[in-house]
Amino acid sequence: MKKIELSVIPGDGIGKEVVPEAIRVLDTVANIHGGLKFNNIEYPWSSQYYVEHGKMMPDNALDLLSQSDAIFLGAIGDPALVKDHISLGGLLLKIRREFEQVINVRPAKLLKGMVSPLSNPKDFDMIIVRENSEGEYSSSGGRVHNGIDEIVVQNAVFTKKGVSRVMEYAFELARKRSGHLTSATKSNGIVHSMPFWDEVLSEISQKYSDVQMQNIHIDALSAFFITKPQTMDVVVASNLFGDILSDIGGAIMGSIGIAPAANINLNGKYPSMFEPVHGSAPDIYGKGIANPIGQIWTAKMMLDHLGEEELGALVLEAIEDTLHAGIKTPDIGGKSTMTEVTDTIISNIEEKA
Amino acid sequence: MKKIELSVIPGDGIGKEVVPEAIRVLDTVANIHGGLKFNNIEYPWSSQYYVEHGKMMPDNALDLLSQSDAIFLGAIGDPALVKDHISLGGLLLKIRREFEQVINVRPAKLLKGMVSPLSNPKDFDMIIVRENSEGEYSSSGGRVHNGIDEIVVQNAVFTKKGVSRVMEYAFELARKRSGHLTSATKSNGIVHSMPFWDEVLSEISQKYSDVQMQNIHIDALSAFFITKPQTMDVVVASNLFGDILSDIGGAIMGSIGIAPAANINLNGKYPSMFEPVHGSAPDIYGKGIANPIGQIWTAKMMLDHLGEEELGALVLEAIEDTLHAGIKTPDIGGKSTMTEVTDTIISNIEEKA
Ligand SMILES: CC(C)[C@H](C(=O)O)[C@@H](O)C(=O)O
Ligand SMILES: CC(C)[C@H](C(=O)O)[C@@H](O)C(=O)O
Numbered sequence: 001m002k003k004i005e006l007s008v009i010p011g012d013g014i015g016k017e018v019v020p021e022a023i024r025v026l027d028t029v030a031n032i033h034g035g036l037k038f039n040n041i042e043y044p045w046s047s048q049y050y051v052e053h054g055k056m057m058p059d060n061a062l063d064l065l066s067q068s069d070a071i072f073l074g075a076i077g078d079p080a081l082v083k084d085h086i087s088l089g090g091l092l093l094k095i096r097r098e099f100e101q102v103i104n105v106r107p108a109k110l111l112k113g114m115v116s117p118l119s120n121p122k123d124f125d126m127i128i129v130r131e132n133s134e135g136e137y138s139s140s141g142g143r144v145h146n147g148i149d150e151i152v153v154q155n156a157v158f159t160k161k162g163v164s165r166v167m168e169y170a171f172e173l174a175r176k177r178s179g180h181l182t183s184a185t186k187s188n189g190i191v192h193s194m195p196f197w198d199e200v201l202s203e204i205s206q207k208y209s210d211v212q213m214q215n216i217h218i219d220a221l222s223a224f225f226i227t228k229p230q231t232m233d234v235v236v237a238s239n240l241f242g243d244i245l246s247d248i249g250g251a252i253m254g255s256i257g258i259a260p261a262a263n264i265n266l267n268g269k270y271p272s273m274f275e276p277v278h279g280s281a282p283d284i285y286g287k288g289i290a291n292p293i294g295q296i297w298t299a300k301m302m303l304d305h306l307g308e309e310e311l312g313a314l315v316l317e318a319i320e321d322t323l324h325a326g327i328k329t330p331d332i333g334g335k336s337t338m339t340e341v342t343d344t345i346i347s348n349i350e351e352k353a
Numbered sequence: 354m355k356k357i358e359l360s361v362i363p364g365d366g367i368g369k370e371v372v373p374e375a376i377r378v379l380d381t382v383a384n385i386h387g388g389l390k391f392n393n394i395e396y397p398w399s400s401q402y403y404v405e406h407g408k409m410m411p412d413n414a415l416d417l418l419s420q421s422d423a424i425f426l427g428a429i430g431d432p433a434l435v436k437d438h439i440s441l442g443g444l445l446l447k448i449r450r451e452f453e454q455v456i457n458v459r460p461a462k463l464l465k466g467m468v469s470p471l472s473n474p475k476d477f478d479m480i481i482v483r484e485n486s487e488g489e490y491s492s493s494g495g496r497v498h499n500g501i502d503e504i505v506v507q508n509a510v511f512t513k514k515g516v517s518r519v520m521e522y523a524f525e526l527a528r529k530r531s532g533h534l535t536s537a538t539k540s541n542g543i544v545h546s547m548p549f550w551d552e553v554l555s556e557i558s559q560k561y562s563d564v565q566m567q568n569i570h571i572d573a574l575s576a577f578f579i580t581k582p583q584t585m586d587v588v589v590a591s592n593l594f595g596d597i598l599s600d601i602g603g604a605i606m607g608s609i610g611i612a613p614a615a616n617i618n619l620n621g622k623y624p625s626m627f628e629p630v631h632g633s634a635p636d637i638y639g640k641g642i643a644n645p646i647g648q649i650w651t652a653k654m655m656l657d658h659l660g661e662e663e664l665g666a667l668v669l670e671a672i673e674d675t676l677h678a679g680i681k682t683p684d685i686g687g688k689s690t691m692t693e694v695t696d697t698i699i700s701n702i703e704e705k706a
Contacts, residue, residue, distance in 0.1 A: 084541040085548060117579055119472035141545035150513035154546035160503035188430070188437035189596065192494035193507035195438060219596045223604035226470055226579060243542065243572045244597065251576035
């Protein structure tokens, strides 16, 4: 029996609704497999937890999480309870950092049955490889107030090791897939960090002469995600640029509500974390209409990561069949409830298995 | 006779083609007006100039430009001749900075006759107000190499005065238009500069209680430009975020090739500069198929700025009539040449006048 110790953090808002749905799917594939079992430990850490305890997680949270094989996260953030930078900094960003989840992998793929807002979407299928530990998301910086003006400095910090690592990961992935890599830069306007980014790209690319490579400024690249997403395959980007591109990716897929993500720890010291791209959407929480597909597709990425690619493929196929049959939540033009969507995905899995 | 002293910098690539086209349009409206005349002085400053002189502009360039009422720029950049950060830093960004062109105004509007890549584009009509002098585009930063790693720091610098100024401009514009302002932030991930941005927004908004205001993270906002651009009117953004949003704006309008921009000097000390959003596109230079509309719409923004709003309106109407009649360059699905497009715009202007 292969036992997976899973830390489950539903978090805020619709996170609390879609995580149990995705766990139903995980249990289904574990059953089918026969020799696989998820041991879930659920943690109530959230904005509500903050209100009660004055912190997003207990002091030994990282110790607890470090015992597990993977972390399965819903969504964090409820501005009515806690300011975003506190809730996110105290949980999501903290885990990403402390557990050295240095790569954030985010597919943007046109699924069968999804309606893209693009009028003529060619069959695009990209993977955004986002640097997840440094760059623009740094706590370095501060303020000066001299009575004449107030000056705020925000430091972006890039390292050779950090940039090389994400580039290597992206080149390897591109080699395995299509042999085609796009890098997001802005070296024409941002003159220290981005020319450095370009240099490292060019240095690493020497080792991957079989991979075709293009380096495009983030403004133009954002536009290309709209005008010709089918020409991109693996896209490597800094923390901020990856954040922006993956939301654009979500939009052209038909909804950010279906977009999955994986925060990957590369050195094996800590668990990786799996969380959809969407937020906690407090406005629709409790109505039973949240789209569970982002969380379920995220579960598929976790299965892949745990070496269960066959089960992962089964889940994605079942998602596509469900969408194709028109079983959709309202955000993507359907009339089904969250539960109906999950139920259909589960019966599709059981049928195919 | 109202004489406008115009500094004209065609620049690189298609800049050299589309600038003369837009000047034909300017001459047309000046003729119609009767009492208006453009005195153009053309400067050959460009990447080619750099190859010949080792600099993008002569040492007295800013002196020369400062004599004029406005600067009309084509496009800068030709990576085959000069590295982008040198060509842009030495001309475009230098003029923006030295002439205190602190606001970059960039409309994103669905023109009659344009085909958007969005399948169901509602009638959107936005103006992006981009901070143009500070923020992420700063030369502050550098490298450390300690034998273990190489660390690069890039500083983004925001000031109370700089942020207030662009916010005031945006609120005033929103008040004049729809009473509706959207701000682009990322305070959930970027913890010094962006919470400061939010604070200044909230402070300035006190004076504009008649303006409805929303503050959206750049990742989500980029997605909203695709899924619901019609819900936005004036959008205020930092230097980098404004750069990205205006290219997305160009994409959803149907082509970056038609997107105009104005770099506004607010204190009256220096001329403002008018340049389209698109680049120099060296790959299509010389083929006579460059889209002149970005440059011509930019000329319309210059007319507005010079107090000739009626002529400006005439130009935009003529552009829309031309597009509506299907007279388009290949980049937007037509078969016409650049010259044919301009000729049609000019005869449309003459007909309406
Ligand atoms: C060329 C580049 C430096 C410039 C910018 O980022 O400002 C351009 O993209 C623009 O939008 O005007
Ligand atoms: C919530 C926010 C801090 C986060 C990020 O920017 O990383 C989110 O947008 C994401 O993409 O995971």
